[in-house]
Amino acid sequence: MTNSTKIALITGAASGLGEAIAGRLAADGCTVVVADIDMDNAERVATELGRSASALKLDVSSEADWVAAIASVESQYGRLDVLVNNAGITTMGSIEDLTFAAFKHEFSIDVDGVFLGSKYGIGLMKKQGGAIINMSSAAGIKAGPYLCAYNGAKGAVNMMTKSIALYCAEQKYNIRCNSVHPGAIHTAIIDKTLAQSDDPDALMANFVASHPVGHLGAPADIAAIVSYLASDEAAFATGAQFVVDGGMTL
Numbered sequence: 001m002t003n004s005t006k007i008a009l010i011t012g013a014a015s016g017l018g019e020a021i022a023g024r025l026a027a028d029g030c031t032v033v034v035a036d037i038d039m040d041n042a043e044r045v046a047t048e049l050g051r052s053a054s055a056l057k058l059d060v061s062s063e064a065d066w067v068a069a070i071a072s073v074e075s076q077y078g079r080l081d082v083l084v085n086n087a088g089i090t091t092m093g094s095i096e097d098l099t100f101a102a103f104k105h106e107f108s109i110d111v112d113g114v115f116l117g118s119k120y121g122i123g124l125m126k127k128q129g130g131a132i133i134n135m136s137s138a139a140g141i142k143a144g145p146y147l148c149a150y151n152g153a154k155g156a157v158n159m160m161t162k163s164i165a166l167y168c169a170e171q172k173y174n175i176r177c178n179s180v181h182p183g184a185i186h187t188a189i190i191d192k193t194l195a196q197s198d199d200p201d202a203l204m205a206n207f208v209a210s211h212p213v214g215h216l217g218a219p220a221d222i223a224a225i226v227s228y229l230a231s232d233e234a235a236f237a238t239g240a241q242f243v244v245d246g247g248m249t250l
């Protein structure tokens, strides 16, 4: 199937990696739905993409929002071919420092968002098949002492991805589900993480030093692997972890 007939919904697409992914999938020919809680920037991104791109208000932690979002995509486009569960936050803190409320907030977005998006997205996608791409992280593979909630959340994304892939294969839905694991990419999430640190300069130096290639990644590096996974060229790839991290997890 050509990309020109594909409908792609990307969560957290108003900035950072999601914005880059929306731009790349639109350039590939997909019709893109820019979903986010930040409607000002979602509208900006959709307007910049032009063509048939649209902005959609979606809090990924809300089941009611997901039901409404998928109904909206169905009524507007009649199908869903690509779902990128990208929206996420990073909550810094050790097992001793983190409050239970902060831990649950992290999981409500990074884990509940992937669960709900996949659950309701599959309902529409299974009519013709498609691809689900879940944004995990290098931090879903390699742990850090002050990333307890984030490590836990991204680890959960990894295994949900594999279960979803197996289920869709068993059901013969022709839906592939893979996870993507970026190293540090300089977006707003990195700035917010630095702002939670007592010594942002030292943390940034540590980010750079932890990547054997000697620099952080760019959003386009991640958009490229998502483009592949969304395409028919990835027909045999499912349940797999695609690591794009400058060698960080080696």
Ligand SMILES: NC(=O)c1ccc[n+]([C@@H]2O[C@H](COP(=O)([O-])OP(=O)(O)OC[C@H]3O[C@@H](n4cnc5c(N)ncnc54)[C@H](O)[C@@H]3O)[C@@H](O)[C@H]2O)c1
Binding pocket: 011, 012, 013, 014, 015, 016, 017, 018, 035, 036, 037, 038, 058, 059, 060, 061, 086, 087, 088, 089, 090, 109, 135, 136, 137, 138, 139, 181, 182, 183, 184, 185, 186, 187, 188, 189, 190
């Ligand atoms: N930037 C990195 O270094 C890096 C590395 C590994 C993984 N990731 C993952 O990539 C994804 C995107 O990160 P980013 O760097 O682009 O972050 P970002 O902060 O630049 O963008 C995140 C977007 O998600 C949106 N968002 C936040 N909460 C939401 C919610 N409840 N519902 C819908 N949208 C919501 C924000 O409004 C924002 O537009 C996240 O899942 C993150 O964990 C990022």
